[in-house]
Structures are given as C-alpha cells and as structure tokens.
Amino acid sequence: MTMNENLFHQMDELLNQTYPPEKPGASVLVTIDGQVLLRKGYGKANLELDVSVEPHMVFRLGSITKQFTAVCVLMLMEQGLLDLQDEITRYLPEYPTQGRKITINHLLTHTSGIKSYTEIPAWLALWRKDMSLEELIALFKDQPMDFEPGERFLYNNSGYILLGAIIEKLTGMHYADFIQKKIFDRLEMTHSLYDNPARCVPGRVPGYTRGAEGIENAPYLSMSQPYAAGGLASSVDDLALWDAALYTDKLVRQSTLERAFQSGRLNNGEPTGYGYGWMIGEYEGHQLIEHGGGINGFTTSAIRVPDARLYVAILTNQDTPNPDPPMVAFRLAALALGKPLIEPTPIELTQEVLESYPGIYHINEREERVIMREGLRLFSQRTGGMRLEIFPCAADNFFIKDSPDRFVFTRDENGRVDGMKNIRHIGPPEFAYKTDKPLPSQRVFITLPVELLGRYTGSFEIAPGALVIISLADGHLFIQAPGQEKQLLQAESVERLFTQTVDMTLVYEFDASGNVSSFVWHQGLQAYPGKKLE
Numbered sequence: 113m114t115m116n117e118n119l120f121h122q123m124d125e126l127l128n129q130t131y132p133p134e135k136p137g138a139s140v141l142v143t144i145d146g147q148v149l150l151r152k153g154y155g156k157a158n159l160e161l162d163v164s165v166e167p168h169m170v171f172r173l174g175s176i177t178k179q180f181t182a183v184c185v186l187m188l189m190e191q192g193l194l195d196l197q198d199e200i201t202r203y204l205p206e207y208p209t210q211g212r213k214i215t216i217n218h219l220l221t222h223t224s225g226i227k228s229y230t231e232i233p234a235w236l237a238l239w240r241k242d243m244s245l246e247e248l249i250a251l252f253k254d255q256p257m258d259f260e261p262g263e264r265f266l267y268n269n270s271g272y273i274l275l276g277a278i279i280e281k282l283t284g285m286h287y288a289d290f291i292q293k294k295i296f297d298r299l300e301m302t303h304s305l306y307d308n309p310a311r312c313v314p315g316r317v318p319g320y321t322r323g324a325e326g327i328e329n330a331p332y333l334s335m336s337q338p339y340a341a342g343g344l345a346s347s348v349d350d351l352a353l354w355d356a357a358l359y360t361d362k363l364v365r366q367s368t369l370e371r372a373f374q375s376g377r378l379n380n381g382e383p384t385g386y387g388y389g390w391m392i393g394e395y396e397g398h399q400l401i402e403h404g405g406g407i408n409g410f411t412t413s414a415i416r417v418p419d420a421r422l423y424v425a426i427l428t429n430q431d432t433p434n435p436d437p438p439m440v441a442f443r444l445a446a447l448a449l450g451k452p453l454i455e456p457t458p459i460e461l462t463q464e465v466l467e468s469y470p471g472i473y474h475i476n477e478r479e480e481r482v483i484m485r486e487g488l489r490l491f492s493q494r495t496g497g498m499r500l501e502i503f504p505c506a507a508d509n510f511f512i513k514d515s516p517d518r519f520v521f522t523r524d525e526n527g528r529v530d531g532m533k534n535i536r537h538i539g540p541p542e543f544a545y546k547t548d549k550p551l552p553s554q555r556v557f558i559t560l561p562v563e564l565l566g567r568y569t570g571s572f573e574i575a576p577g578a579l580v581i582i583s584l585a586d587g588h589l590f591i592q593a594p595g596q597e598k599q600l601l602q603a604e605s606v607e608r609l610f611t612q613t614v615d616m617t618l619v620y621e622f623d624a625s626g627n628v629s630s631f632v633w634h635q636g637l638q639a640y641p642g643k644k645l646e
Contacts, residue, residue: 116149122447123150130440131155136320136327136430137165138437141348142444145421146356149448151348157317157429159327170303170316170345171427174405174412177344178272180291180354182220182372182389184279186364187294193282196220196371203278208253216278218261219271220388221376227255228268233640236575239408242336245277264476265376265384269341276340287340295363299353307335307345316345317429319409321595324571324581330409330431331577331594342407348425355416355423373401373418375540385539393538395442395516396451402538404438406431413437415445422448432595439514442537453516456505466490468529469521470551473544478637481532481544484551492519496615496636555610557602562587567628568601568609568620572642574633580642591618618642 123142127150131137137155141148153165188194194203196217201207218224229235229252238251252270259266276287283290288306296304303315319330335343346354357363372388385392393400398417405412411432414425424444426437446453466485473481479495483502490510493499502510508521508529522531534542565584572580574594581592582601589601591611601609601618609618616635623629633640 119447120150122452123444124152126440126443126447127152127154130435131165131428133164136428138426138428138440139165139167139169139171139348140427140444141167141352141423141425142448143352143355143423144448150444159320165317165429166315168303168315168347168349170305170313170347171412171429172307172319172342172405172407172410173344173346173427174338174342174407174410175269176346176351176403176405176412176414177338177340177342179372179389179403180295180344181272181275181279181287181340183363183369184290184294185216185220185275186368186372186388188279188282190364190368194278200274200278203281204274207249207274210257212257212261214261216275217376219275221384221386222265222268222271223262223376223378223384224268224271225257225259225261225263225266226268226270226274227252227258228266228270229273230269231638233638236578236640239331239333239337239578240576242334244336245273245280245339248273248337248339249277260379262379264378265386269338272341273339279340288343291344295354296350298362299350299357301346301350301353304344304346304350306343309335313345315347319407320430321409322430322432322592322597323579323594324583324592327430331575333408338407342405346427348427351414351425351427352423355414355425358416359418359421373399383540385536391538393536395446395537396449398449400442400445400538402438402441411437413441415441417445417449420449424448430595434597442516455513456503456511458503459505461488461504463488471529471546472549472551473532474547475542475544480547481534482552483532493615496638499613499615555602555604555612557604557610560603560606565589567626570628571645572631573645574640574642579645580633 127140131154133155135155139153142150151167153167155165157163157165157169197215200214201209214224235251279287279290320327321330358369374387375383375385375392377383390401390403398419400415400417402415409431410429412427416423422445424441426441428437443453469490470483470485475481481492481494484491490502491499492502500512502512502519505511510519516537518535520533520535521529524530529546531543531545568589569582569584574580578594583590590598591601592598599611599613601611603609607620618631618633620631621629628644630643633642
C-alpha cells in the first residue's frame with residue numbers, strides 16, 4: 113500500500129465514523145499541490161429521497177462567503193477605487209458612525225465595534241422576510257457600539273453586510289452579479305452561485321437540523337439576509353479551483369493577498385488572529401489559513417496550508433454542532449501533514465494544586481471564565497458557554513478532549529495563580545486575569561410538584577420555524593434547542609429553570625389562569641423571547 117493509499121484509508125475511516133450512511137452527511141475534498149488525496153461523499157444528501165452525498169453536490173457555504181467578499185474588496189483596491197484605511201462614510205455617507213472613525217479595514221477584520229445583526233434578538237423573528245439591503249442595514253445601524261473601533265476583535269456579520277454595500281456602490285452591480293462575473297465565471301466555478309431558493313440548481317442539497325422527533329428540515333431563512341456575510345453556495349470541487357487561484361495573480365496580485373493572510377492588529381498592537389475573510393493560526397510549525405461557516409441546515413469548513421499546498425474542504429447539510437466540521441477538517445489536515453492530533457495523557461494533581469485554580473477570570477468587560485472544582489476534576493465555563501471539563505497534562509497546563517487548544521495558568525512571583533491563557537490553534541492566545549470575585553454559589557434547585565410539571569412543556573418559537581421543545585420524561589423536564597441534544601432542566605424557582613451544562617436560564621411567564629404563555633431565554637448577555645405555540 114502506498115503512502116497516499118494509507119492516508120486515504122485513515123481519512124476515510126475517520127469520515128465514515130463521523131458521517132454515518134443513514135444520516136445527513138458531507139462532501140469532502142483533500143488535495144496537496146493539486147493532487148487529490150480524498151474526494152468523496154458521506155451520508156445522505158436527501159433523507160426523503162434516500163439519495164447519498166456525491167462530491168460534486170452544491171451546499172450553502174455560510175461564512176466561507178466572507179473570503180470571497182474580502183477578495184472582491186481587494187480587487188477594488190487594486191483598481192484604485194478604494195483604500196482600506198478609508199472611512200466607510202466616504203462610500204456610505206448616510207451610515208451613522210456615532211462619531212467614530214470606522215474604516216474598511218475595521219469591517220474586514222471584525223474590529224469595527226458595530227453591532228452584529230445576528231446577535232440582535234429581534235432579528236430572529238425576521239428569518240422568513242425578504243429584505244432589501246437598506247432594510248438589512250437598518251436592523252443594526254442605530255444599535256449602540258460594542259466598543260471603540262480597533263479596541264477589540266469581535267466576530268461581526270454586520271461588517272460584511274456593509275462591505276457588500278460598498279461593493280455595490282462602487283461597481284454599480286448587485287453583489288451577487290459581481291461575484292458571479294468577477295470570480296465564479298473567471299475561475300469556471302460552474303457549481304457556485306449566490307444561493308437563490310427559487311432557482312433550479314442541479315445537485316443542490318437540502319439542509320437539516322436536529323429536532324424533538326429526530327432529524328428535521330432546517331427552518332427557512334430568506335437568503336436575502338446572509339448576503340455578503342454568508343449567502344453563497346458551492347461544491348468542494350469549485351472551492352479547490354478557488355484555492356488554486358489564490359496561489360496565482362488571476363484575481364488579485366500575490367502581494368495584495370499577503371495582506372489578507374496576515375493577522376490584523378488592535379489599536380494596542382496585539383494581533384487578532386483574523387486577516388481579511390480568513391482566520392490565521394498555526395499547527396506544528398505550519399501556518400493555517402481557514403474559515404468555517406454555519407447557516408440554517410448547513411455547517412462548513414475549509415483549511416489551506418500554504419507551505420504544503422494543502423487544502424481541505426468539508427461541506428455538510430446539517431447544522432448540529434457535533435460533529436464540528438472545523439475540528440474534522442483540522443484532523444484531516446493534521447493527518448495529511450503527517451502530524452496527526454494526539455491527545456495528551458492526563459496526569460494526576462494533588463488537592464492542594466487543584467485548589468489553586470478555581471476562580472473567576474476576567475476576559476473583557478462583557479465576558480468572564482469561571483474555573484470550578486469538583487473533587488479531583490476541574491471545569492471551565494465561559495459566559496454563555498458550555499461547561500467543559502479540563503484535564504491536566506503538565507504543570508499548569510490543561511486540555512479539552514478532542515481539541516488542540518490548551519489552557520495555561522500563570523503565576524505571580526509568589527507562586528499564586530494570577531491568570532490564564534487560552535491558547536488556540538486559530539487566533540491569538542486569549543488572556544484572562546484572576547479576580548478576587550467569589551465563585552458563584554452552586555445553583556440550588558428545588559423539586560416542583562409533579563402535577564405542575566406539565567404546564568412547562570410545549571413548543572416555544574424563538575424564530576419562524578425554529579422551536580425550543582420542553583418535554584417531560586420520568587418526572588424530569590428536558591430542553592431541546594434547534595440542532596442541539598436534549599438537556600436536563602432544573603428549577604430554582606417556579607418561574608426560573610436552568611441547565612447545569614450551559615450558562616442558560618429560562619424565565620417563564622404565566623397568564624392570569626396560571627398557564628404558561630411564553631418564556632425568555634437568557635444565555636450570556638443575550639435574551640431571546642419564546643412564544644408558546646398552541
């Protein structure tokens with residue numbers, strides 16, 4: 113067996129385990145220097161018709177769209193139509209910047225401070241609405257800024273909506289037409305398009321999600337809304353054409369593209385780990401340039417490793433977080449590089465050492481990370497995030513299972529833990545200092561009368577077609593959010609229910625008769641209303 117044949121079998125085994133034949137699947141392509149190592153479909157493209165995934169099929173890309181938008185901006189820069197340091201009001205004079213200087217560079221690098229419209233709870237109710245570009249911008253333009261431009265990195269879909277608007281303003285063409293003419297047609301990407309549900313597209317697959325009854329069709333989202341931040345669809349073959357073109361001057365000069373593949377920097381000089389439409393990272397001495405995507409019914413990931421001319425693309429027709437395409441793509445890239453991800457062996461720590469870590473760690477003015485101990489086990493939970501167990505692998509070094517990321521605790525001159533760094537394979541290390549805040553007391557749950565549990569159950573709509581299901585089984589309440597596994601709900605009062613695994617609380621509202629009418633879902637700093645369906 114040749115080395116490439118052995119590599120194919122390792123990858124194929126991983127993908128067969130990840131995408132079973134009877135469930136929504138994935139189209140996967142792995143190439144090195146233009147040579148195909150693996151090109152194959154896994155799982156089902158269409159559950160109703162029992163059609164399997166084939167590698168030529170077309171999937172929605174989600175946020176992989178952003179790299180196409182970024183290259184369009186660079187094309188206009190090379191034509192002398194814009195400068196990346198121009199203020200956006202030069203091209204969008206009516207946009208209210210609230211007295212701030214916001215540049216095109218800020219939009220490209222997610223450092224503008226503009227509110228991302230996908231984080232606005234009111235947006236959820238609008239999923240089915242076809243919106244003009246003006247209406248889309250109106251969703252976020254008057255929202256308070258999250259921070260001063262250049263002060264922080266915060267992933268932001270609104271910025272790429274505005275980039276699309278600037279492209280249209282300068283070219284006189286619709287964004288979709290510009291992408292089609294200047295990129296897809298030029299590179300003969302015949303299976304790529306700005307996705308339009310009304311158009312008949314050969315090989316286009318439907319998207320699925322996980323619901324209370326199992327796999328369901330994903331909720332409808334008007335494709336007018338993701339626009340230049342996530343509106344494109346393509347195949348793995350076309351993405352390989354795209355990647356190959358990025359090693360040439362077909363679209364823009366290599367000297368220009370180098371800027372896209374370098375980390376942006378904040379006002380204080382710190383790197384952001386994000387270029388122009390790509391995340392920038394490192395693994396075993398190799399630069400990784402990658403991006404994932406998520407949109408109703410689809411998750412995607414693509415990684416390029418320039419020094420090895422390696423490209424990995426995974427397009428799936430399911431929006432469940434597990435399996436996670438970026439992690440699967442990373443494992444494939446590591447295999448292709450001959451440096452497979454090997455999980456460390458946990459070590460044992462004494463009670464005294466373990467006791468030095470728990471605390472509340474300050475990330476920024478909006479987010480914290482809580483490190484808590486249960487016996488000999490440590491857990492980490494970020495504001496609004498999952499509760500994850502972390503395992504020691506060396507002094508002050510911890511890992512999460514199935515991840516290359518690490519947590520490294522720092523100590524002061526007296527040996528006391530004073531902070532922690534989350535070292536990620538993509539993006540810069542995230543530092544958080546240990547505060548003097550007391551750990552939150554363990555949430556105490558009460559036992560609700562069995563005869564009252566039924567009133568909490570039902571289907572609650574948080575967006576058109578997106579339902580949160582509260583169910584009752586064996587005397588316990590469970591919650592299932594769109595695309596998520598069921599989780600146990602516990603009550604800390606008659607009105608407030610919560611889960612131990614996610615930083616999330618449901619606050620129920622009752623009508624005059626004591627029947628549940630709605631709830632508000634609180635997660636992190638966000639609050640989402642859910643109306644009970646009859």
